Amino acid sequence: MTRLSKFLISAAVSLTVATPAIAETLFIKDATIVTNARLGKMDRASLVVRDGRITQIGQDIKAPAGARTIDGTGQWVTPGLFAPLTSLGLVEIGAEDSTNDTSAKDASTSVSDVTADGFNPKSPIIGNTRVSGVTHAAIVGRPSHNIFSGTGLVADMSGSFDSVLDADSFVYVQLGSRGARIAGGSRPAAMSQLRAALNDAAAYPARYKGPEDGDALPRRDASALSPAARGAKPIIVGADRASDLLSIIELKKEYGIDVIVAGAAEAWMVAEDIAKADLKLIIDPVANLPGSFDTVGSRIDNAKLLSDAGIDFALMSFSESTSHNVRVLNQHAGNAVANGLDWDSAFAAVSSVPADWFGVNTGKLIKGQTDTTLVIWDGDPLQVTSAPTFIMIDGEEQSLNSRQRELRDRYNPTRDETRAHKYR
């Protein structure tokens, strides 16, 4: 993933990103370090980041001369959190249509809708999210008139104008009862549309000789879907019911596509088939209610059962706002631990697992790592009472300020000085 002129652009225009760590050596000492790699979780460990690169990491490291030192006693150092399916930066106020680019119910386009065209890195919600330790996210809109919602992006949460790392990262398609409703009323109709679209896209451009060609997709959408239809990009499929998951496994075999299923509430029922098919899943670790007939088999220990079956899964809080409250991700991962999942797997499922899927080199802390992304927390990052005290994204120290924190500081009852522009 190239970050062309990242430093130049952020230095020139960004007011929200503080103190680029250019030509700085950072020494974090005596912390609990979660590497997500061979070294595992280390107590009283230290690391050195020089110009964004991890040059040393381990338990017996001396302070390099001239280094800025952070005492990590009682603190935890981890890779940043990666939220694997969100609508961050696409909507400011859910109910205000003019601020909401998450769906386009009156549009005729589908896969060719490029989410990045609607992404606003300057949304204060990005800052509200970043200060909670989420450094990266996969982002896409919500399907409305078509089972496809468009082409999703991967971005960092720096809030800088070049924070989109991959504007053509994946495609999202809706199945299950919601996909059935969009497709006209039934699961067979949704599957028929999906197969026809994949056939169109896999045969693109050869099939498109005349302007009306293609069974399901017009030219522009077939063109947009063709990399995913050929297995070169992931397709994220929204589905929960166990029988839908089995249909998706068949589809994956038939087309050789790279599938990630989002939702997968009933995955535990078909865990063996999922493991055998190498199907990747994004699940909500607290989804335990039969909110619909798609999720009637939901259970609170889904994550633990999938882990036991050796399934590759990430965690995402679909039960909360995926635009405004992505920051509960660590809390929900902690709840997976409370319900049987081991800590290391839970943390990897909100960091290195999705980072690896989406080709972002930020999920691990290892010697030689460049463009280092890390978070220092004031305690166990899966505890609700913990929070970041330092955030670095791609080698740059990030601001710990946000719109919510400016409001907090303006109204903080411990501050008794007169504030001229306070509300009252």
Next chain:
Amino acid sequence: MKRDLRMETLAGVLSGEILVQMHCYRADEMVQLLDVAKEFDYKITTFHHAIEAYKIGDILAENDTCAAMWADWYGFKMEAYDTIQENVPFVHAQGACAMIHSDSDMGIQRLNQEVAKTWANGNRAGLDISEAEAWQWLTLNPAKALGIDEETGSVEAGKRADLVLWSENPFSTYAVADQVWIDGALMLDRAAGLKPRSDFKLGHPGPQMSSE
């Protein structure tokens, strides 16, 4: 005379027999409604959602009006734009009756964690609130707001035995309720497999036995 249930209810509000639980987000609207309550001589017991309550904590305290607030929900509509993660502790620190709120079927399962995170954020912002004090945000204060604090909301001789036995400090993400007692009856027991199971779940996939 024909009975008018609507007027009868409003008369109950004016006489103080019926507590007013009011849905309201913005600081200016809450203050306006407190003025209306003064004008007509009735009492607003609690503002719910109360996104901007932290801006008027002193006025809520003066009026003896509670605020029921989320730990971190915001932004779904314009009037919900200005919340902060310290809303509950800031209202509490200004001397008003604060409580945690959730109208989510997920959030309500872990109100202890909602309290824990907003409590931690408040103390990080410079407040010094103890866990015991913060625990009132999901026990005694909502009991007061509902007018049942003589019966429940604290562990005291003479009150109903509404008790939870936690596996560890409930301010931890890892804590789970091991036993729940309601009015002295054991309603949930993890070890023994006792928990409610609805008619709806019968015959569907998923844990069927109460011990699962």
